[in-house]
Amino acid sequence: MSKKEWWIFLGFGLFIAVFPWLVQPVRAISHYIDVMVFAGIFTLVTLGLSMLMGYAGQISLAQAAFFGIGAYSSGILTGHFDMNPWAAMPVGACLAAFVAWMLGIPALRLKGHYLAMATMGFGVIVHIILNEEIEWTGGPSGMVDIPGLSIANWKITSEIAWYYLIWGIVFLGLLFCFHILHSRVGRALRAIHEEETAAEAMGVPTARYKVQVFVLGAVFASLAGSLYTHYVTFLNPGSFNLMWSVRFMLMVMVGGMQSLWGAVLGTILLTFIGNEWLQVFADFEILVYGAILLIVALFLPKGLISLVPLAIGSRNSRASAMKEGGS
Amino acid sequence: MDGFMLGTDLLQYTVSGLTIGVIYALVAIGYNIIYNVTEIINFAQGEFVMLGGLFAVFFVGTLHLPIFIAFFAAVFMTGIVGYAMERFVIRRTRDSSVLSLIIITIAVSILLQGSAMYVWGKDPYSLPAFSSGGPIMVGGAAIQPQALWVLGVSALVVVCLTVFFQRSVYGKAMLACADNPNAARMVGIPVRQMVLLSFVLSAAIGAAAGVIITPISLMQYDRGALLALKGFGAAVLGGLGNFFGALVAGALLGLAESFCAGYLSSGYKDAVALVLLLLALFFKPEGLFGSGEAAKLKKF
Numbered sequence: 001m002s003k004k005e006w007w008i009f010l011g012f013g014l015f016i017a018v019f020p021w022l023v024q025p026v027r028a029i030s031h032y033i034d035v036m037v038f039a040g041i042f043t044l045v046t047l048g049l050s051m052l053m054g055y056a057g058q059i060s061l062a063q064a065a066f067f068g069i070g071a072y073s074s075g076i077l078t079g080h081f082d083m084n085p086w087a088a089m090p091v092g093a094c095l096a097a098f099v100a101w102m103l104g105i106p107a108l109r110l111k112g113h114y115l116a117m118a119t120m121g122f123g124v125i126v127h128i129i130l131n132e133e134i135e136w137t138g139g140p141s142g143m144v145d146i147p148g149l150s151i152a153n154w155k156i157t158s159e160i161a162w163y164y165l166i167w168g169i170v171f172l173g174l175l176f177c178f179h180i181l182h183s184r185v186g187r188a189l190r191a192i193h194e195e196e197t198a199a200e201a202m203g204v205p206t207a208r209y210k211v212q213v214f215v216l217g218a219v220f221a222s223l224a225g226s227l228y229t230h231y232v233t234f235l236n237p238g239s240f241n242l243m244w245s246v247r248f249m250l251m252v253m254v255g256g257m258q259s260l261w262g263a264v265l266g267t268i269l270l271t272f273i274g275n276e277w278l279q280v281f282a283d284f285e286i287l288v289y290g291a292i293l294l295i296v297a298l299f300l301p302k303g304l305i306s307l308v309p310l311a312i313g314s315r316n317s318r319a320s321a322m323k324e325g326g327s
Numbered sequence: 328m329d330g331f332m333l334g335t336d337l338l339q340y341t342v343s344g345l346t347i348g349v350i351y352a353l354v355a356i357g358y359n360i361i362y363n364v365t366e367i368i369n370f371a372q373g374e375f376v377m378l379g380g381l382f383a384v385f386f387v388g389t390l391h392l393p394i395f396i397a398f399f400a401a402v403f404m405t406g407i408v409g410y411a412m413e414r415f416v417i418r419r420t421r422d423s424s425v426l427s428l429i430i431i432t433i434a435v436s437i438l439l440q441g442s443a444m445y446v447w448g449k450d451p452y453s454l455p456a457f458s459s460g461g462p463i464m465v466g467g468a469a470i471q472p473q474a475l476w477v478l479g480v481s482a483l484v485v486v487c488l489t490v491f492f493q494r495s496v497y498g499k500a501m502l503a504c505a506d507n508p509n510a511a512r513m514v515g516i517p518v519r520q521m522v523l524l525s526f527v528l529s530a531a532i533g534a535a536a537g538v539i540i541t542p543i544s545l546m547q548y549d550r551g552a553l554l555a556l557k558g559f560g561a562a563v564l565g566g567l568g569n570f571f572g573a574l575v576a577g578a579l580l581g582l583a584e585s586f587c588a589g590y591l592s593s594g595y596k597d598a599v600a601l602v603l604l605l606l607a608l609f610f611k612p613e614g615l616f617g618s619g620e621a622a623k624l625k626k627f
Binding site for chain 2: 053057059103106112113114116117118120121122124125128129131132242246249253283284286287288289290291293294297298301
């Protein structure tokens with residue numbers, strides 16, 4: 001990672017570290033910690049999606065399904081089989097990886113519209129299964145009393161503890177993603193995004209990399225689903241439908257597709273909008289989401305993060321941004 | 328006796344399968360029209376069907392218009408929605424990538440869905456059947472007269488469209504735009520207007536499907552997404568761009584769904600068409616009636 005990226009990393013880490021101490025004393029906003037826990041969980045999903053959309057140039061409308069696979073694997077394994085949550089999590093992740101791989105190999109030969117529809121169809125199928133397998137999933141009424149997480153004998157119950165656990169994992173995820181992007185694979189992904197045919201001609205195994213990123217995104221989403229399950233301790237299929245896949249896509253879009261920081265920014269922003277500020281609209285939030293998605297796609301295709309260098313306004317930052325894009 | 332019952336059930340499921348199947352075919356045809364002219368897949372296609380049904384509910388229920396006038400009024404109104412979508416959204420996306428076109432049409436579909444919820448709420452609505460009279464008994468199976476209307480209107484739409492695209496100057500001009508927009512522009516075809524026309528036409532056809540199905544299966548604001556997916560399944564299975572293929576594939580999907588609901592599980596009936604969609608995408612993306620050679624030349 002470049003020096004500048006380390007600075008952003010450090011700055012953002014510092015912000016995350018002190019955030020609870022800033023909001024906790026103010027009663028009106030002390031529940032922002034809870035919102036940030038959700039934002040952290042969703043960020044894990046959108047990091048994977050950002051790699052897929054922004055870098056591999058592929059679309060997935062199945063992220064909510066992978067999120068659901070993780071959530072329900074954890075719920076069923078710990079609820080029905082008394083498995084340790086920490087053991088159930090990787091099982092769910094493996095399942096998601098396997099399913100993504102099965103779906104990805106044929107689907108990623110598809111491009112654009114076909115891939116979007118295939119992942120959308122898959123997402124709806126998963127949602128139907130969650131609704132129908134009542135014996136295992138509780139059907140539309142869902143599952144309750146899912147155990148929480150504990151480390152050794154210490155039960156993680158306080159919001160603060162969850163906050164630091166989740167954001168700690170998000171930072172590990174970020175480091176991992178940055179590491180990949182700066183490796184050979186990352187350069188290959190960028191080449192695929194720019195010009196797939198050319199990349200292929202240069203000997204980049206494009207299909208293999210695309211499947212790998214798709215699987216990676218599914219594993220991230222599945223882990224996020226597991227953490228979500230143990231945090232809220234109940235599940236119902238409503239959180240894993242097509243609208244949620246669209247929401248994850250929106251988070252990536254709003255922040256900025258071509259930057260992992262964009263995904264983080266967009267996710268935090270939209271989680272706050274969804275959990276906090278849109279409550280007044282209640283049912284009509286869907287209308288607001290559609291409007292935001294359309295406006296961003298039409299007028300701000302690179303997302304809010306693309307405004308940051310403009311806001312800072314210094315020629316230096318713009319120049320260095322250009323240099324980085326070119327390197 | 329058992330054998331007779333089985334036969335009756337089979338006939339019953341076949342009729343209901345075909346009825347819902349031609350609706351998927353009409354959605355698929357909507358995709359095909361826009362695709363043929365622009366190579367865009369319009370994710371809001373299912374919303375046109377939903378809007379058609381709900382507009383008709385408004386004209387019949389609130390304004391007390393006769394159903395046939397309501398039919399044309401609903402088709403007209405949805406056509407205007409299609410017009411607005413092209414004119415104010417799609418037209419701005421001239422140089423967009425496939426990725427952002429997908430996102431934009433998804434955004435429009437969410438907006439339409441949200442608006443429909445705002446106007447009509449979350450309740451399902453029904454319409455009176457087009458003609459009165461009880462079900463017609465054929466070999467022990469009851470056939471709703473409305474099912475005949477569905478089949479008849481769909482057949483009419485397919486025939487008209489085939490004639491339109493193969494015989495009329497406008498139809499041929501639209502196909503030319505799909506083939507090569509620049510060349511079409513050079514021979515004097517107003518490409519922009521053709522694109523606009525394709526959106527209006529596919530919105531109108533989607534709406535017609537919505538109106539004729541509402542007396543049978545009700546309509547509500549969130550029906551669009553699933554209809555869009557199944558319609559896309561029919562479009563792919565039939566070979567993208569192929570009207571006749573869409574009709575056959577739509578009927579196949581409807582039958583598969585109806586048999587699943589009848590003989591296996593009604594809860595999984597929606598999954599059947601989607602599984603078929605995935606299988607078609609994976610193993611035969613050029614469709615049953617499309618050519619593999621031509622599919623390789625497509626942009627995506």
